[in-house]
Amino acid sequence: MSLFGSLTAAISGLTAQSRALGHISDNVANSQTVGYKRVDTNFVSYLTSSSASMHLPGATIARPSYTNSTQGTVEQSENSLALAISGQGFFAVAASTGTSNGQPVFDDRQFFTRAGDFGLDQDGYLVNGSGYYLKGWPADANGNPDRTDLAPIRVSQQVFNPVATTEIELGANLPSSIEDNASVSTQTELYDALGTLHTVNLTFTKNSNNDWTMSIDVPDAVTATAGTVDLRFGAAVSPTTTPGTLGDLANATGSIVLPPSANAGDLAAVTFEVDFGQGVQTVSLNLGAFGEAQGLTQYGAEFGIRNRNQNGVPLGSYSGLSIATNGDISVNYDNGQSRVVARIPLVAFNDPDALQRLDGQAFMRTPESGEARITDASSNGVGKLVISSVERSNVDIATEFTKLILAQRAYTANTKVVTTSDEMLQDTINMRR
Structure with a gap:
């Protein structure tokens, strides 16, 4: 009967709105998290029966709707190693599973992120604020990247050996x-x-x-x-x-x-x-x-x-690190010399919104997202690198508060339906007295 159907529909509405509220709270909590992608809510209606003469109430569920392809605001940073992507690409990163002989051991799985707040750790690796290690192509002595080898980037701070004049x-x-x-x-x-x-x-x-x-x-x-x-x-x-x-x-x-x-x-x-x-x-x-x-x-x-x-060069000590817009990472020395040690590629997917979310603003590929296409920055639709910048969360606080009010009102309305249905059922039972 429709009274029981209305109870079922209202209870499913309560569940759906509570899940929507959870999405909103997650978005608001991460509104200042670098590289965070908000989670919207997609409400889906389930019907039991519906025709031209009769409609029975069904139910609704709340499904997450990901916005991985929606870019946040790119903001200048005082960190010279910070990176942002203007476009649809991702950084390839690695996760540490522990240490061996004082060095990190990396997970064999591939991870991807938009959080580019990178900095050098004590071992010379480029690591973002969530603890993921930036991966890149190592460069040879002439600065040419080896595109067959994608590995965590480690910067050596050893001296630049002198070069005799020829x-x-x-x-x-x-x-x-x-x-x-x-x-x-x-x-x-x-x-x-x-x-x-x-x-x-x-x-x-x-x-x-x-x-x-x-x-x-x-x-x-x-x-x-x-x-x-x-x-x-x-x-x-x-x-x-x-x-x-x-x-x-x-x-x-x-x-x-x-x-x-x-x-x-x-x-x-x-x-x-x-x-x-x-x-x-x-x-x-x-x-x-x-x-x-x-x-x-x-x-x-x-x-x-x-x-x-x-063309001779004196002995040089490490003086800093710089990143070019093409992704080349150069070690600079106090003798005026520099050496390209790696190049940062970007990764593209057919459907980035279908990536699987992990902690720390990192993602993993899924069959729905398509294969990871690794390429140079500013090529093949991956976007370009923005140096000394970070991408902020794509959460808009005003929009989230609007959603919050709507979720609250919808939740209250569903509770009213449950109360009304209960009262009507009680009246039906009392008819026998």
């Missing part, structure tokens, strides 16, 4: 109008294998028009003078080159070695050897290109230096 670039102009036998000089620097800085003296002595002798001296080397070499410009070579441009190198002495050819456009570089007690170090001195107005030239009356560069 090449020096010099851009300078020799004055064409100075007298014969007059000299001009400059200095450049190089690093040995231990990262110690040394001075290289370069002296240019004019022999005649368009002809100079360059002397290379390294005062604190085992052999101070590396050697000399003649520099010929313009009309001093055959065939002649453009006036003021280097046309040939000749008469090398000491450890200086000439380039294999001096054709127009070829690299004008000599090599010399220097020894600081750790063995012979071969250095290339790049003077530009033959027949072109670059590197070493001879014009006018002024001696000038355009550039002096060398």
Whole structure:
């Protein structure tokens, strides 16, 4: 009968509204949780019988409706390692199941999150506020990511080993109008294998028009003078080159070695050897290109230096970590160098709202969500990385309070139906008296 049906329907309504209230309370409690995705409520009606002439009351249930694909507000953070995703992607993360020999042991299952409040822990891992470890592709010595290996990112804070100088670039102009036998000089620097800085003296002595002798001296080397070499410009070579441009190198002495050819456009570089007690170090001195107005030239009356560069690096200590918008993680050193150690990929799903929720704003894939597609940031629809930012909860407090009022009123109305149905049943029973 309809009285019993109304009792059943009202009681199911009470259950459904209490579950909706639980969803609302969870949302309000996590309104400030980084990366939290709110849970809406979807009410589903069950019917026992319904036709054109008769309808029997059924029941209703409350099902959670997930909003994993709805983005929260992206907010700037003072944490330089904080990350947010502008788009539909997720971070791949790992969960620790304990430790072994002082290092974390990771769960074999795959986890995903939008909570990007990452920071370095005591072991050098990037961990978010919920304790999940950020995973990425490790990079090789050239900074290229290995996309076949996705593992928790660990940053080493060891020193940057010194790199001995192998090449020096010099851009300078020799004055064409100075007298014969007059000299001009400059200095450049190089690093040995231990990262110690040394001075290289370069002296240019004019022999005649368009002809100079360059002397290379390294005062604190085992052999101070590396050697000399003649520099010929313009009309001093055959065939002649453009006036003021280097046309040939000749008469090398000491450890200086000439380039294999001096054709127009070829690299004008000599090599010399220097020894600081750790063995012979071969250095290339790049003077530009033959027949072109670059590197070493001879014009006018002024001696000038355009550039002096060398590729050696001193010993460097760890000074910080930086993340690029393409996901590259670089370790920075106090010697001005940096090294890419990993790249952060992003993960996309066909239906992110069907992911299974876990604690700590982490998710797991399900058959309904589809396979995890791991790709570079800003590609294949995963969105882009926003550096030094976090994604806030997508909960809107005003909306949740509106839902709260509606749930309260609906719950009260269902209790009224139960009370009324009970009174009507009591009246029916009392009819026999």
